[in-house]
Amino acid sequence: MIEGKNILLGVSGGIAAYKACSLASKLTQKGASVKVMMTESAQEFVAPLTFQALSRNPVYIDTFVERDPEKIAHIDAADWADIILLAPATANIIGKIAGGIADDMLSTTVLASKADVYIAPAMNVNMYAHPAVMRNMKLLEEWGYHFIEPGAGYLACGWIGKGRLEEPEEIIQTIELHQSRNLLLSGRKVLISAGPTREKVDPVRFFTNRSSGRMGFALAEEAGKMGADVTLVAGPTELELSNSAINRVDVTTAEEMYHAMHEHFLQSDIVIKAAAVADYRPKHVYDEKMKKQDGNLTMEMERTKDILKSLGEEKTGQYLVGFAAETSNPLENGWKKLKTKNLDAVVINNVSAEGAGFHGETNIVTFVNKHHEQQEIPLANKQVIAEEILKLIERNLKDEEE
Template identity: 45%
Template sequence: MSILSGKNILVGISAGIAAYKSAHLVRGFIKAGANVKVVMTPASKDFITSLTLSTLSKNPVLSSFVNEKDGGKNDNPMWNNHVELGLWADYFVIAPATANTLSKMATGECDNLLLATYLSAKCQVFVAPAMDLDMYKHPSVITALEKLASYNNIIIPATLGELASGLVGEGRMAEPEDIVTFLETYVLKQLPLYGKKVLITAGPTYEAIDPVRFIGNHSSGKMGFEIAKAAANLGAEVMLITGPSAETVNHSSIKRIDVVSAEQMYDAVHQYFNTTDIAILSAAVADYKPKIYASQKIKKQVATLSLELEKTKDILKSLGAIKTHQFLVGFALETENELENSKLKLKSKNLNLIVLNSLNDDGAGFGVSTNKVTFITENNETIQFNKKPKAEVAIDLLQQVLKQLHA
């Protein structure tokens, strides 16, 4: 999943031969999960049809102030509201932006729907120039681009290549896939966790008794997966280390590593911890494992079976002992003396924050989509929340992490 997923992107098309690339641009934004609408200058329809763009965007394409179906000839013409269109967009990408359109944008001239929408837009505007090389280097175009940049528009530079005139030089519109990447990078850089590496553990661990049986627990991994998604959506590069779980994740900023046992999770966590900025250990790691693993299935021959267990490695404590710059978050699932036990765990394992959830609370803990948590900070501050979906708990958690980091 792209960081553009769910964003509203308005694509503006002006009248240049590069308009044929706009179909690929719209398709690229749709594939990234964005909602796309298209506004065209009337002359741009000589280069690409609105039918193509409406089919790809799954929205009507607008190019005039009055709905073209009635042409304004009946008593109740439909007005294409440029103000609403500008307010709808999270990002406005004008590609191609011809010399004519650039000049009008720079001077505030407003003689078509695209320009009216540009002047009404409250969102960030991106401009991808496209023209012949002599036009691109002309002082009037350079001045227009400089003025637009001074208005806080972001210019996506034209590239070097073969132009419609047959000449080779600057002026070629950036390729659609590069424009999509440009926007993704821009959005990421605005997010509070951009540039941060976040390590998250999730799910249970299974400690083998024999090739068939294991010791485990009821953790689904849902909480950890929701934290991973929320962290990625805030711009982080996420390493998700998970025990056996049916949960899935599809995000370009999340790398998933599957493990089974506590030993495997310990090794994977320590492999990445040194380069981690924030570590959130939400996995329900088994505290004990069989001391002896039976290489063959144990036969059911007697009425009782005794297993000798030994402690697994304490992953959270081992990280607390070696952390330097890392912000370390642990989880505590308690059934009695909840606050006291959680505070002891916070101190003994050298954590910055601990998340307490209780099996005594209805709708919290394993196997459900909700949780009811309490945060306890390293300064002994206690913050209680009502029951809410785990996706919302994940957002609350990351906001608390950011609050403590910036304190």
């Protein structure tokens, strides 16, 4: 799981920086391409030349050192990395990332990257247990950062307790285990819909809804990381994919989304309809802009095709998942949707709940399946929610195939 990976090793200022030398060496021996980025404080403990010799790559130490005028160094490093590993990670660098502070090269790069980030803390036992540090780590976990817990023992400061940087071998083993789990969907074809639809009224007006597409895009990104062959049918949204391997199909109307989903349905193994599709559209569409008139306006609306129900009627073995975005009786309505539309599972969320709205970065959902199993996924970043949903789907599929 390490061989062939681009790993950016971020070293911050603590006595445990000496262990990062062994870590860089072992990662290189494992076949990874390693680049090291050091904070100013880290350079007080280990010279950059040491990491250059061990990694066989130049060491990043200063945001303003731009060796290649065609590239911005920290953005290039952020885009290059498959994995960012912060080891040792001090309370300072953890606090910076949690606070969105980008005042040196390492913090700026982490905030600019979409790579998997692993954080291996190392600090005094009392500092590690401080409420501010614990809060920052909890927040980062909710955002999808992965922590490698420190070991307990005699610390350089003289205290005995939790706070010692985990051994390099254990750090690598933890990353390998997590990366192997990320291939849970290898060989699977996954079809996902995301975003709203727009139903035209005239050349300047349309009906739509508040869906941002963030949940569907997060599912597509995470499925791609897990090794799936992903097709994303996306309604009108400004979101972009970081994974160029994902097949993106852009549509506008409910009718277009219906045809795109059916076109890719039969060859898919997992189908997740996360899009918020219009239930109705104007029966008559005007070729010219409607002019304002005195009095009220009445517009006749007609039903759009029920995409999810039609897929449920046609499925031949696909694992079909719907979303139920509700504002009242979410569980009751979700279970009803599961049964009436012949779904394998449904993801239920109360969009009126704090932290679970359409445009936010977070969500709170309940995953239920046709076997009457129910799993709560608490408030977390939508990338984390997406990962948990896909793990539950994979587990259900595995149980059915055994």
